[in-house]
Amino acid sequence: MKIVYCPDHRLQHGRAELADGRLVPVFEHPGRLDAILEALHRRGFPEPVPPEDRGLAPITAVHEPAYVEFLQRAWHDWVAVHGPDGDALPLSWRAPGMREDREPEGIDGRLGYWSFDAGTPITAGTWAAASAAARVADTARMQVSAGARVAFALARPPGHHAGSRFYGGYCFLNGAAVAAQGFRDAGVARVAVLDVDYHHGNGTQQIFAGRADVFTVSLHADPSFSFPFFLGHADETEGGTHMNIPLPRGTDWLSYSAALETALARIERQDPGALVVSLGVDTWEGDPICSFALKTTDYRRIGRRIGALGLPTVIVMEGGYAVESLGANVAEFLEGFAER
Numbered sequence: 001m002k003i004v005y006c007p008d009h010r011l012q013h014g015r016a017e018l019a020d021g022r023l024v025p026v027f028e029h030p031g032r033l034d035a036i037l038e039a040l041h042r043r044g045f046p047e048p049v050p051p052e053d054r055g056l057a058p059i060t061a062v063h064e065p066a067y068v069e070f071l072q073r074a075w076h077d078w079v080a081v082h083g084p085d086g087d088a089l090p091l092s093w094r095a096p097g098m099r100e101d102r103e104p105e106g107i108d109g110r111l112g113y114w115s116f117d118a119g120t121p122i123t124a125g126t127w128a129a130a131s132a133a134a135r136v137a138d139t140a141r142m143q144v145s146a147g148a149r150v151a152f153a154l155a156r157p158p159g160h161h162a163g164s165r166f167y168g169g170y171c172f173l174n175g176a177a178v179a180a181q182g183f184r185d186a187g188v189a190r191v192a193v194l195d196v197d198y199h200h201g202n203g204t205q206q207i208f209a210g211r212a213d214v215f216t217v218s219l220h221a222d223p224s225f226s227f228p229f230f231l232g233h234a235d236e237t238e239g240g241t242h243m244n245i246p247l248p249r250g251t252d253w254l255s256y257s258a259a260l261e262t263a264l265a266r267i268e269r270q271d272p273g274a275l276v277v278s279l280g281v282d283t284w285e286g287d288p289i290c291s292f293a294l295k296t297t298d299y300r301r302i303g304r305r306i307g308a309l310g311l312p313t314v315i316v317m318e319g320g321y322a323v324e325s326l327g328a329n330v331a332e333f334l335e336g337f338a339e340r
């Protein structure tokens, strides 16, 4: 198993997010990857390799250039108005009936224009960290295109909530989408993306909506009670190119495994030439911001089951906020994947 990693993830370390009516320390922080790296090292996984830099092309293959330019400039523009002492957080968004066609000029308006939540701070290092994460996913995909059976993109900030022209849910650039589009551009006719993060992969769904060449599937907490709230219901099939499996609070292995079988059967029917897995382990029973009930040993079973598809696979790290168990949960998944 190839593991790709870049220490520049540390450059994204927000001070605060708005959660449950309070500004609280961010849940998505550099210590998450420290914990995973340490667990993989201890269990004898191969040492990670650094990403290659192929410029902006892999990013603009799935994100609008104007959005990418906004991300590159946002901190600079924020500091010019508000100074460097707080994170850049949006406070206002357009509602139905308001203008979609006019990007505001000031940074406060532009933050709202390009985002969908107030939990995703932009900092001095956001662009550097998010673009490094995209390079990690791109390089993992290149490793698989070059013949590796599986590569793990050990990256943060995560990506599956980021769409072609919006950020939110701790995500800025969609690494799973970069990898899936990379497979397509390398000649794979049909690619599948399987998102097992607790949260619905709304960015990935939006980026590939209606595209028969990239089939996307997401298993997640029902948006009727969980973030991202406004996408992720079962009736969103995007003309047969997408599948959502929303699940209730308290979902444990018994019901999760049944949903996983449904997703895998659908992927097999699609007969893809490559698979991208959005791996979130915030489905763990002790996650501080989620409400599923999977156990550490369940991740081995999930990994084994996905690995049994036998597809060339890129695994992209997404969520998981219980730092004490992150390493074990990810390692169990990867070991299960590599079995057989």
Ligand code: SS9
Binding pocket: 019, 020, 119, 158, 161, 169, 170, 197, 199, 227, 280, 282, 289, 318, 319, 320
């Ligand atoms: C927690 C706020 C939740 C969004 C979570 C995004 C997870 C990405 N009180 N904010 S995997």
Ligand code: ZN
Binding pocket: 197, 198, 199, 280, 282, 318, 319, 320
């Ligand atoms: Zn999540």
